[in-house]
Amino acid sequence: MTTIDLDYSTLDQTKLDDLTAYIDSLEHPEESLIHVLHRAQKLFGYIPYNVQFFVAKTLKIGAARVNGVVSFYSFFNEQKPGKYTISVCMGTACYVRGAEKVLQKLLEKLEINKGDVTEDGLFSVKDVRCIGACGLAPVVTVGEKVYGHATEDMALDIIDKYRGDLDGN
Amino acid sequence: MAIKSLDALKAKQKEFKDQVSLRNEGTSSSDRIEVLVGLATCGFAVGADDTFIALEKKIKEDNINAKVTPVGCIGYCHREPTVQVNIPGQPPILYGDITEDKVTLLVDVVLKEQKILEEFYLEKTFDKAVL
Amino acid sequence: MDTVVKDTLQYRIALRNCGLINPENIDDYIAVKGYEALAVTLEQYTPKKVINIVKESHLRGRGGGGFPTGIKWELTAREQSDEKYIICNADEGDPGAFMDRSILEGDPHSVIEAMIIAGYAIGASKGYVYIRAEYPLAIDRLETAIKQAKSYGFLGNNIFDSNFSFDLELKLGAGAFVCGEETALINSLQGLRGEPTKKPPFPSVSGFRQKPTNVNNVETFANIPAIILKGSDWFNAIGTDHSKGTKVFALAGKINNVGLVEVPMGTTLRDIIYEIGGGIVDDKQFKAVQTGGPSGGVITEENLDTPIDYESIRNIGSMMGSGGMIVLDEDDDMVEISKFFLDFTQDESCGKCTPCRIGTKRLYEILERLTNMEGSPEDLDLLEELAQNVKDSSLCGLGQSAPNPILSTIDRFREEYEAYAYRTKRTTYAIDDNKCIGCTKCSRVCPVDCITGEVKQVHVINEANCIACGACYNACPVDAIIKP
Incomplete structure (x- = not known):
């Protein structure tokens, strides 16, 4: 217990x-x-x-x-989130334009489940409801930064980019 | 300053007669150009804030008699960032996809030469209730 | 300029100022006759007169319910109480609708002005805007707008030198779809879990702090100043017999011109999708349009020419909802779409009543079973029966409408459900005939030599020998290998 x-x-x-x-x-x-x-x-x-x-x-x-x-309320976290929270918009517009695939790719690459944090405490991945940028669907956000027209490849690039930031690049 | 009567409110409205007619029909007693930049969530997501800053900078540098005004979303999400150029004496024109890198082109062609930038021209497809 | 011109199709009332004024400058709003409706109301109209104008305009709730706004105001006005409240529902929860956010970001004063007018009409001196915490920009702009309205004396004591006083406060939500339901919203406003309560008593009798409370949605409020200034006859001239005025739709999905549109009630979906929306992306085949979000359904080709209003859209198997409109093309799998919505509703169910809490979960599981190829034909009957039960016995609108996406798609696209129900799970890889280009890469990597086919001909996997190692899947350059 x-x-x-x-x-x-x-x-x-x-x-x-x-x-x-x-x-x-x-x-x-x-x-x-x-x-x-x-x-x-x-x-x-x-x-x-x-x-x-x-x-x-x-x-x-x-x-x-x-x-x-x-x-x-889903807005409140009881668990400490990762240093970077990658949010995948799961609004209907993003969903029909392939957000699920992007989400799965992120989870697969980081080897975590939705809502969990990576072992090194760097990333957490969650799905969010419509953020209202339907014109850019599917949309991924990291903090304030918005990535529009997201693809599976872009998901991997995003992970690399934030890992790279940490290495001082 | 508090506004305490309908008359006082109407007096205040009158101060902005030019601004309203410029935005609606493109008429104004002044020759100052106005550029409206859509700064709502969908605009921000594609860098409309950078467009806004770049526009202000370019207009200042080139010494153009124009002001840049932040506005909300006009509904053309697929062509954000959107910009409406109001030149006195001409009908207002909407442009889409005006990212930061298009600002110089927009200012040079639309504001200075006063030509239409066909490639980014956005057809206005609505009428509105005028109160 | 002021009449509805057929060739533009769009006519904007609620969005009249969006994109045309600086939302952070109250003078921009005043310039376009902002707060004039309030001034006229306080100087010339009795509360009863205001309610009559709204009643005669036949404005109906734009949040989805379609309840007549004037009658709602009248019901709250007739209650005797020392305090009443006006609440603006800005908890836009439909994951595909963003008109309320746009109005608040682009024209916050129109909502504030309308709330003050509503306060005067029903006898309330305090209002709250309940807004999603996920909309930080809208929150910022509303806060700025409230401050400016206060400094001009439009909020506070003795507005326009009348004896009417009104104050406005923001209250944040915290991410719960069910809070769009007004009794749940009121609980959330009071710092509680956003669980709905039984009606009656209706909020108009006992709402926030047990006082008479009037709740309207953002888009509904945005219409009010225009109706007050231009009159109910003007508003009645727009729309259909039973639905007056306009409706804002958030057009998204597989459509070229994604965006916000506002059209008179009675406009056809064909006009919205093809004329305004510019048709389907990549010229694909239109399949359906989903309206009403997680509470709605799909509309197919045969109903594209139906003039859309609250009633007609229900007759063709969907609902208006808050105005989300997701266009689907030939590639969209309707069972997956249902599963998407049920995943949403079972997650958002507040858990208070059993039919919704458990029913939506079981519905989701059946859909998951089907899409995993583990279902059976009996599952379809089960799905329909359970969907009907959840619909009939849930406490609030969330549960009552949660099965709609299933019922609507199973009615229109039964063959897609059946295709899943009669399919069993494959344990081996297969090749998609339409995609294979006959490059031979798969047959060369196959460790058990079970792939045959000539160069530039479609290859075939001999399922009896396939060991499901996945080597062919990784080798294929054109994604023609289908995973088990």
């Missing part, structure tokens, strides 16, 4: 202070749980159990309610 780490004393104190100050500034804190979680994810990159527990304590609500909300 895995143990659940609820100890938030190990977290960065300035980030926790920021979060507390944000919560204190809200008119209806409990109603704003989703906004608080957006803030938390921005600060920590993801929302692990101890952050969820901290949010629950500060808002004076049950940790189960916080976890219920975190796990319900």
